[in-house]
Amino acid sequence: MEGTVDGFRYGAVTPVAAYSMACLGGALGLRCIVRSLINEQSWKPGWLALGATSVGCGIWTMHFIAMIGFQVEETRIRYDTSLTVLSLIVAILVVGVGVFIVGYRGAGAASLTLAGVITGLGVAAMHYLGMAAMRLNGDIRYHAITVGLSILIAIAAATAALWAAVSVRGFLMSLGASLVMGVAVSGMHYTGMAAVNVHLHSSAGAWSGDSPTSLLLPMLLGPIVFLLLAGVVVMFDPLLILGDGDWNRRAEQGSAHRETATRGTVKSGPPQARP
Template sequence: MQGTVDGFGYGVVTPVASYLIACLGSALGLRCVVRSLNNRQSWKPGWLALGAATIGCGIWTMHFVAMVGFRIQGIQIDYDARLTALSLVVAIAVVGIGVFAVGYRGATATTLTAAGIFTGLGVAAMHYLGMAALQLNGSLRYDSLTVGASVLIAVVAATAALWAAASYRGFLAALGASLPMGVALTGMHYTGMAALGVHLHGATDASYITGMYGDASPTSILLPMLIGPVVFLILAGVVVMFDPQLVLGDGDWSRTAPRRRRAAAAVPERPTHSPRTGSLFDSRGQQAGRHTTPRGR
């Protein structure tokens, strides 16, 4: 027996909320990656790890916020806590491979493409592992062509976002890159959900539902699990907003630095004491000229 799947149990509320969370996680994570690329004095592993964790948490939170509106007519659903937590770990770990590759190998075409592929695969792996955490009186089946389309969307979105963040390094550029990435991430999620079909097993009467799941609803199950990642995204936002180079954009700093150096070079320095002759930094011709002048007198 086929179950009727509804991914919009709360209308547009869950898609809009998941999109905003995807944009937030992407913007914060991409800024952390750019921070590590442009400032060699910063603690690179720390910024890259924060970027990977922020992007991974954003993707994971986006997925399960969208799943709050997921319903299967006639049956109750639950989530396996271990697989749900594992999907978060996988998202951060696989995204971290791409992030650290860009951070240590530089923003070359080859590295950005490979990092985008890893990051996109991390998005897809998180989605389908999170779906595997579903517990219900039935089995999940997927249309392979639609699944392939969802994975392709994730890879293209991640690659494009990394390219944009590495090419345009201002804060507004990262924010702009996060907006289409948020569209692609939520689009990937709902494309993957469109590939889903549910085959129900046996009876789906109320006694079975109450005996196995009690009175739990998807909202009451998922919201407690979402508290930790949401708090982490808020704290990551605080860290980013208190870093002036992330707020103003490293590109702005790099453009103004040459101007400051040119302005300083245009003003001649006035020595406060007589210059020393025979300095190690003088050329031989200058040193010889200083020594031959007294002899002419």
């Protein structure tokens, strides 16, 4: 018996909230990566790690907020805690690999392709690990072609996001890139969900189970708080407050002042004693 699958239990609420979290994680990640590239004096590994964690948390949070709106009418759904946590770890680690590749090797064709494929496969792995964490009175089956399409979308989205991270400098451009990234990541998620079919077990084996929100909401709290704290760090960074142009001008002015002072000291020399 086939189950009745509905991915929009709460209408547009969960898709809009999920998209917003994907955009937030993408925007923070892009700004952290840009921050590490513009100012070479900054601690690059720290900014890249913060960016990767922001993107990973944003994607993971997007997925599970969207899953709050997913239901199979004939059975309740719950989630395995270990697999759910593992999917978050995979998202952060694999996104981190891609971010560090482009952060240190730039946006050359070879490095960008490698980083995009790795990150895209990681995003897809996070998605399907999250799906594997579902427990319900039935078996989840997938349409292979649609699954393949979702993986291709994930790779394309990851490649575009990483290219934007090392190519886009202005704040407004980064914001626009994060909005596009949110569309791509959400599109990957809902394409993957379109591949889902649920084959129910006999009604005699049905169980009531807990509401998905009983596990997902507490688990979502941590990544959401992290994203908010990362937002505070980014917003109070001088690079973002001043803007890229002002930051560069002030750095150049400071360098010019130091060079002038040094020349003045050399020209004046030590005071000469009077005879």
